[in-house]
Amino acid sequence: xxxxxxxxxxxxxxxxxxxxxxxxxxxxxxxxxxxxxxxxxxxxxxxxxxxxxxxxxxxxxxxxxxxxxxxxxxxxxxxxxxxxxxxxxxxxxxxxxxxxxxxxxxxxxxxxxxxxxxxxxxxxxxxxxxxxxxxxxxxxxxxxxxxxxxx
Numbered sequence: 001x002x003x004x005x006x007x008x009x010x011x012x013x014x015x016x017x018x019x020x021x022x023x024x025x026x027x028x029x030x031x032x033x034x035x036x037x038x039x040x041x042x043x044x045x046x047x048x049x050x051x052x053x054x055x056x057x058x059x060x061x062x063x064x065x066x067x068x069x070x071x072x073x074x075x076x077x078x079x080x081x082x083x084x085x086x087x088x089x090x091x092x093x094x095x096x097x098x099x100x101x102x103x104x105x106x107x108x109x110x111x112x113x114x115x116x117x118x119x120x121x122x123x124x125x126x127x128x129x130x131x132x133x134x135x136x137x138x139x140x141x142x143x144x145x146x147x148x149x150x151x
Contacts, residue, residue, distance in 0.1 A: 007121040008034035011091075018116040019086040020044060022108060024062075024073055024100050027093045031121065035091070043091075044083070046073040046104050054078075058110045062103035073103050080111035087116040095123040 012035055021043035023032040032043040048071055050057050056077040063070045088108050092101050101118055108115055 004030050004034045005038075007031060008038050011035060011119045011121065012039055015089055015119060016116050017087060018089045020083055020113070021089045021091050022046065022075075022083070022104060022113075023091040024048075024104050028091050031093055032091050035089075044075070044079045046075050046107050048073060050074045051076075058107055060103045060106045060110070062099050073107060075107045075111065080107070080113075083108065083111040083113035086113050088113040089116055090118045092118075092120045093122070095120045 008031060011031075018041065020041060021032050021035055021039075022045075023029060023043065024046045025048045029045060032045070035041075036043040047054075047057075050059070051074070054074060054076040057074040058077060058080055059072050059074045061070050061072050090101060090104050090108060092104070095101055101120075105115060105118065
């Protein structure tokens with residue numbers, strides 16, 4: 001079985017009810033596509049650059065461990081408007097520092113969407129534990145996944 005198919009299936013089994021999937025460009029795209037294929041639910045991509053087709057894109061800055069400089073992620077307002085009031089799964093392939101995930105979460109919030117879960121197929125080191133309080137609960141109140149993480 002293709003690893004994307006396996007990881008998508010595992011994440012979908014752990015994910016709560018949701019309406020849309022959203023991920024950052026580029027490594028999360030194949031996984032988002034496969035999750036969308038299996039679930040029948042659409043996905044959107046936060047782009048690393050404003051595209052000519054975008055109308056009034058919303059943007060956030062991010063410094064990911066995989067890049068050596070600050071980047072900006074963009075979400076087209078037409079896509080953002082579809083997310084307003086909807087439950088969204090924020091997807092990343094691997095969580096290292098959590099910066100990319102935080103940037104996408106900020107775009108989800110700016111769009112007025114409800115974060116249903118943050119998911120990844122791997123959380124490196126203590127990445128899955130960041131944001132927990134003394135009781136071991138995520139301070140955001142959003143369920144988290146580990147290893148195959150969907151919280």
